[in-house]
Amino acid sequence: MRLRRSSTHHMVTTNSRFDWLFVVPGLLLVILLGLPLLALFLRASNSDFFRYALSDTALTALKLSLFTSLISVMVSLLVGTPLAYILARWDFPGRAALELLIDLPVVLPPSVAGLALLIAFGRQGVFGSWLAASFGISLPFTTAAVVIAQTFVSAPLFIRSVRIGFAGIDPQLEEAAHVEGATQWQLISLVMLPLARHALISGAILAWTRALGEFGATILFAGNLQGVTQTMPLAIYLGFERDLNVAVVLSVMLVIVSLILLGVMRKLDQSQPKQRRVNERFG
Amino acid sequence: MQRFWIVILTVALMLSACSTTKSVQTAVPTAKPESKTLTVFAAASLTNAFEEIGKNFEAANPGVTVQLNFAGSQTLRTQIEQGAQVDVFASANTKEMDALVTGRFVADESAQIFLTNQLVVVMPANNPAGLAVLSDLAKPGLKVVLAAKEVPVGNYALQVLDKLDATLGNGFKDKVLANVVSYENDVKQVVAKVQLGEADAGIVYLSDTVAAPELIKIGIPAENNVVAKYPLAALTQSKNSELAQAFIAYVLSADAQSVIQKWNFLSVK
Numbered sequence: 001m002r003l004r005r006s007s008t009h010h011m012v013t014t015n016s017r018f019d020w021l022f023v024v025p026g027l028l029l030v031i032l033l034g035l036p037l038l039a040l041f042l043r044a045s046n047s048d049f050f051r052y053a054l055s056d057t058a059l060t061a062l063k064l065s066l067f068t069s070l071i072s073v074m075v076s077l078l079v080g081t082p083l084a085y086i087l088a089r090w091d092f093p094g095r096a097a098l099e100l101l102i103d104l105p106v107v108l109p110p111s112v113a114g115l116a117l118l119i120a121f122g123r124q125g126v127f128g129s130w131l132a133a134s135f136g137i138s139l140p141f142t143t144a145a146v147v148i149a150q151t152f153v154s155a156p157l158f159i160r161s162v163r164i165g166f167a168g169i170d171p172q173l174e175e176a177a178h179v180e181g182a183t184q185w186q187l188i189s190l191v192m193l194p195l196a197r198h199a200l201i202s203g204a205i206l207a208w209t210r211a212l213g214e215f216g217a218t219i220l221f222a223g224n225l226q227g228v229t230q231t232m233p234l235a236i237y238l239g240f241e242r243d244l245n246v247a248v249v250l251s252v253m254l255v256i257v258s259l260i261l262l263g264v265m266r267k268l269d270q271s272q273p274k275q276r277r278v279n280e281r282f283g
Numbered sequence: 284m285q286r287f288w289i290v291i292l293t294v295a296l297m298l299s300a301c302s303t304t305k306s307v308q309t310a311v312p313t314a315k316p317e318s319k320t321l322t323v324f325a326a327a328s329l330t331n332a333f334e335e336i337g338k339n340f341e342a343a344n345p346g347v348t349v350q351l352n353f354a355g356s357q358t359l360r361t362q363i364e365q366g367a368q369v370d371v372f373a374s375a376n377t378k379e380m381d382a383l384v385t386g387r388f389v390a391d392e393s394a395q396i397f398l399t400n401q402l403v404v405v406m407p408a409n410n411p412a413g414l415a416v417l418s419d420l421a422k423p424g425l426k427v428v429l430a431a432k433e434v435p436v437g438n439y440a441l442q443v444l445d446k447l448d449a450t451l452g453n454g455f456k457d458k459v460l461a462n463v464v465s466y467e468n469d470v471k472q473v474v475a476k477v478q479l480g481e482a483d484a485g486i487v488y489l490s491d492t493v494a495a496p497e498l499i500k501i502g503i504p505a506e507n508n509v510v511a512k513y514p515l516a517a518l519t520q521s522k523n524s525e526l527a528q529a530f531i532a533y534v535l536s537a538d539a540q541s542v543i544q545k546w547n548f549l550s551v552k
Contacts, residue, residue, distance in 0.1 A: 118481065225465050
């Protein structure tokens with residue numbers, strides 16, 4: 001167990017000669033991460049901030065971004081949770097390949113994701129042409145396409161977090177519940193989900209922030225139309241071309257929303273010990 | 284607290300050390316004049332033509348590398364304003380060039396028109412919506428893709444729609460705009476969406492159709508069309524201003540102008 005330096009600042013002196021080995025590189029990175037954001041805020045802090053922030057473009061984009069990203073998170077919750085459970089508990093051939101497939105969208109460049117989506121679900125795409133012929137559905141340039149693009153890049157983050165959450169639950173708990181005569185549904189809803197609650201929430205927030213920031217796949221697959229597919233990142237990109245001030249203000253708005261979401265996640269992180277008590281009670 | 288200041292000092296020293304080494308490095312290339320890099324920012328619509336012109340220029344000037352960067356002219360202009368090190372800028376409209384002249388990035392009167400371009404309506408090879416004439420663009424339910432109005436070609440497209448509206452009447456422009464499913468960030472993305480068959484029609488430069496010969500074209504009559512003027516200039520910040528001038532002279536030469544015509548632009552010569 002390492003001592004927390006922040007609370008024992010003046011007590012530990014033995015290592016202090018080498019502290020700079022940690023602080024200097026760390027500080028450089030903090031500067032790299034912090035300065036651009038600081039610059040955004042400085043540039044945005046002028047009297048016109050609210051005029052831009054409350055403009056039609058900004059509000060429409062913000063609403064669309066929140067709407068689509070929330071739906072994509074709900075999709076992740078509904079279909080990602082069972083998949084995360086399977087990956088955490090079941091053993092079957094091809095499991096490693098499945099995990100690889102799920103991790104892939106996280107590392108793919110968004111342009112590859114967008115192109116792949118277009119070629120798969122586009123009107124003349126491999127599956128899209130079937131959708132169009134059978135149901136008359138055309139996905140590109142629709143709000144649904146925005147949700148699909150966001151889910152494509154954000155669901156893997158959710159699944160990864162929840163899989164780890166499920167895997168961390170003692171298998172004996174499940175067996176005990178079985179012995180007590182719990183049905184599969186009771187096991188999931190009364191034992192597994194409450195115990196993995198933290199992983200579910202932090203996974204959902206992580207996926208939500210990723211969906212909010214999605215740009216490349218959206219612009220390729222869903223196009224750019226105000227009120228339909230123009231999310232915040234797209235509006236920022238176009239704002240950048242029209243008027244840098246608009247882009248800066250929109251960026252600051254997006255940073256603030258993301259900060260709030262990440263702040264909520266940290267708050268939940270700190271409340272985790274409570275969950276451990278639940279764990280002990282069940283154990 | 285004392286340790287904190289030591290850290291700050293160390294960082295400051297490191298940063299100043301970095302900046303001194305940098306100034307030494309920048310002095311080195313001037314000692315080797317035989318290898319030079321010319322950075323050219325050019326409108327996305329110039330991609331194919333400038334790639335060919337760049338190669339020809341490199342072949343005629345051994346040791347010179349032409350580094351090309353293509354994007355929407357408005358993006359390139361912003362990048363230049365934000366400090367991108369560029370020698371030559373070729374814009375798809377005079378607006379972005381004028382903005383750089385105002386910002387003193389380009390000297391007064393130095394920009395020259397080196398080609399003109401026109402617009403054309405394009406459809407996918409299988410023409411899914413069965414379009415035949417310009418007025419078909421107003422058919423309800425059509426999927427039309429344009430470039431955003433901030434992009435030169437998007438602005439030109441709106442001008443063309445205005446002119447067609449005056450000729451065709453019947454609320455033509457509003458009906459077409461109601462059919463627009465996406466405003467793309469540059470002309471190549473409009474072409475791509477049409478090529479992939481996702482859009483029923485798009486309005487692009489005539490020059491874009493050379494690299495996409497499978498697209499079906501509907502010409503726009505001269506009286507409804509625009510003459511898109513492309514200006515070219517060296518930037519005042521250029522560290523290779525002689526080379527930049529040589530490149531501009533080459534673009535205006537008969538040799539390069541024939542390349543330009545090959546890609547369906549109109550030569551100014």
